[in-house]
Amino acid sequence: MSNKENSHSGRFTVPDWLFEFHGHKCPYSVMGYRMGVIALRELGREKCFDHDLFVFSEMGVGHPQGCMQDGIQASTSATFGKGQMYKLFYGKVGATFFDPSKGTVRLLFKNEFMDKLGTHEFFKFRKQGIEPSQVPANVAQGVIDMVLNATEEELFKVERVPNFEFKPVPGSFNKAKCDECGEYVFERYLRLKDGKKVCVSCSGREGEETTIHLPDFHVGRS
Ligand SMILES: [Zn+2]
Numbered sequence: 603m604s605n606k607e608n609s610h611s612g613r614f615t616v617p618d619w620l621f622e623f624h625g626h627k628c629p630y631s632v633m634g635y636r637m638g639v640i641a642l643r644e645l646g647r648e649k650c651f652d653h654d655l656f657v658f659s660e661m662g663v664g665h666p667q668g669c670m671q672d673g674i675q676a677s678t679s680a681t682f683g684k685g686q687m688y689k690l691f692y693g694k695v696g697a698t699f700f701d702p703s704k705g706t707v708r709l710l711f712k713n714e715f716m717d718k719l720g721t722h723e724f725f726k727f728r729k730q731g732i733e734p735s736q737v738p739a740n741v742a743q744g745v746i747d748m749v750l751n752a753t754e755e756e757l758f759k760v761e762r763v764p765n766f767e768f769k770p771v772p773g774s775f776n777k778a779k780c781d782e783c784g785e786y787v788f789e790r791y792l793r794l795k796d797g798k799k800v801c802v803s804c805s806g807r808e809g810e811e812t813t814i815h816l817p818d819f820h821v822g823r824s
């Protein structure tokens with residue numbers, strides 16, 4: 603889908619349901635939507651009906667640009683729920699899109715446009731702690747228009763990632779009951795405690811303990 607096919611009067615458009623799904627109107631959800639559209643076109647494929655497109659978002663926690671990920675999910679259907687989206691916690695507004703048969707492309711929001719966007723009034727409200735849904739509608743629309751009116755070249759660095767390899771965790775229906783609470787647990791999450799197989803909650807995990815599953819991918823040198 604090209605920019606043109608997606609536009610009226612020469613600019614990009616997004617469906618209204620993007621904002622219904624996302625919850626508010628903001629520029630980064632629109633940015634993510636555009637990223638997904640470009641990635642699908644670059645890879646020469648349709649959206650992800652099942653499990654054949656993987657997205658590695660470089661977003662972390664605690665920065666508002668994460669809205670981008672909902673936009674990516676909306677345009678590609680490579681959703682978090684289906685297990686197609688992973689977070690890398692790099693704290694960058696970028697994402698890598700991997701199709702096992704078509705290759706890999708990475709998109710990064712360009713520094714220059716991020717600087718330009720950041721001067722918009724919308725972010726004055728945001729930095730005062732005002733949530734996007736509470737920002738005056740004309741201000742929110744104004745910053746969204748900046749993203750809709752920009753060219754792809756202004757917005758993104760687009761690069762092929764050669765020799766990208768990723769093996770997703772194989773799907774499994776295997777489950778067992780926790781020896782303590784009796785609740786079903788998918789097997790790879792069972793832990794051993796005093797010879798019993800228990801769930802994470804019953805294993806007595808400490809608050810400080812974190813379990814982060816980072817995707818196992820490799821990028822070959824080209
Ligand atoms: Zn948002």
Ligand SMILES: [Zn+2]
Pocket residue numbers: 780781782783784785800801802803804
């Ligand atoms: Zn349990």
